Amino acid sequence: METDGRGRAERGAREGEGPIAPPHAHGTPAIPVFLYHCVVDDPPDWIAEFTVTPKQFGAHLDAVVRSGRTPVTISAIADHLAGRAPLPPRPVLLTFDDGFADLPGPTAEALAERALPATAYLTTGAIAPGGRSLLPPAPMMPLARAAELERSGMEIGSHTVTHAQLDTLSVKALAYELRTSKAVLEDALGHEIRHLAYPHGYNSPRVRAMSARAGYETATAVRHALSSDRDERYRIARLIVRRTHTVADVEGWLAGAGARVAPYRDGPKTIAWRWYRRARAVVHGPEFAG
Numbered sequence: 001m002e003t004d005g006r007g008r009a010e011r012g013a014r015e016g017e018g019p020i021a022p023p024h025a026h027g028t029p030a031i032p033v034f035l036y037h038c039v040v041d042d043p044p045d046w047i048a049e050f051t052v053t054p055k056q057f058g059a060h061l062d063a064v065v066r067s068g069r070t071p072v073t074i075s076a077i078a079d080h081l082a083g084r085a086p087l088p089p090r091p092v093l094l095t096f097d098d099g100f101a102d103l104p105g106p107t108a109e110a111l112a113e114r115a116l117p118a119t120a121y122l123t124t125g126a127i128a129p130g131g132r133s134l135l136p137p138a139p140m141m142p143l144a145r146a147a148e149l150e151r152s153g154m155e156i157g158s159h160t161v162t163h164a165q166l167d168t169l170s171v172k173a174l175a176y177e178l179r180t181s182k183a184v185l186e187d188a189l190g191h192e193i194r195h196l197a198y199p200h201g202y203n204s205p206r207v208r209a210m211s212a213r214a215g216y217e218t219a220t221a222v223r224h225a226l227s228s229d230r231d232e233r234y235r236i237a238r239l240i241v242r243r244t245h246t247v248a249d250v251e252g253w254l255a256g257a258g259a260r261v262a263p264y265r266d267g268p269k270t271i272a273w274r275w276y277r278r279a280r281a282v283v284h285g286p287e288f289a290g
């Protein structure tokens with residue numbers, strides 16, 4: 001990631017970074033859903049772009065506390081979208097993808113110190129004994145510590161088995177990614193797993209439909225947009241936090257500004273990038289993009 005092999009145009013298209021809309025552009029209060037990966041000082045190069053230091057992370061969490069927003073987990077959004085329970089005023093979500101080694105350690109502690117609940121989406125092939133995933137090497141947490149995450153206030157969701165680009169898979173391979181990761185987490189935790197995060201955020205109408213059929217109630221994407229209480233249940237927008245983002249960026253998002261507010265239609269750049277990537281996936285393996 002350090003090498004920045006992908007151009008700016010590609011990255012912008014992938015994440016839906018378009019012209020910045022004013023807050024509440026759709027008349028819908030924005031809900032920031034932050035996406036973190038590693039929180040360490042010395043990440044492997046491939047994930048460095050998406051890593052924040054513990055010091056940066058602490059400053060972000062302090063900004064969350066100062067914002068007066070109510071931190072909730074993904075179930076609160078699911079309950080709201082299903083009409084079961086209203087959301088608290090001005091919610092905010094903190095999410096963590098993949099299951100890096102810092103998560104059940106200093107990262108969970110930093111959250112717990114501030115009494116902030118969070119949501120962790122785990123790639124089972126990267127954390128289960130003998131598992132395999134497409135993620136490049138990095139220190140990962142063991143699956144055995146997932147229950148500990150729950151006890152510390154995190155809700156656990158699936159991030160597939162291998163971290164594949166789901167929208168490029170056959171129906172059979174897609175079903176495996178969705179169902180096996182869910183089953184592995186359910187075995188480890190002893191309860192149903194109801195939420196999914198798409199690797200790299202990549203999804204399609206078929207991916208969304210099969211996620212619902214596999215028993216997931218919500219799925220988060222990337223989109224680099226603010227979510228809202230009218231967002232799409234199977235592609236909830238998240239804001240990917242990069243190492244270059246400042247506390248002021250985080251404060252802006254917490255104020256409901258600095259990014260578009262979902263739901264919105266995919267622009268032509270996003271659609272073109274999707275087709276390019278699907279064609280390329282036939283030839284090359286996937287690259288990490290969140």
Ligand SMILES: [Zn+2]
Nearest residue numbers: 097098199290
């Ligand atoms: Zn991921």
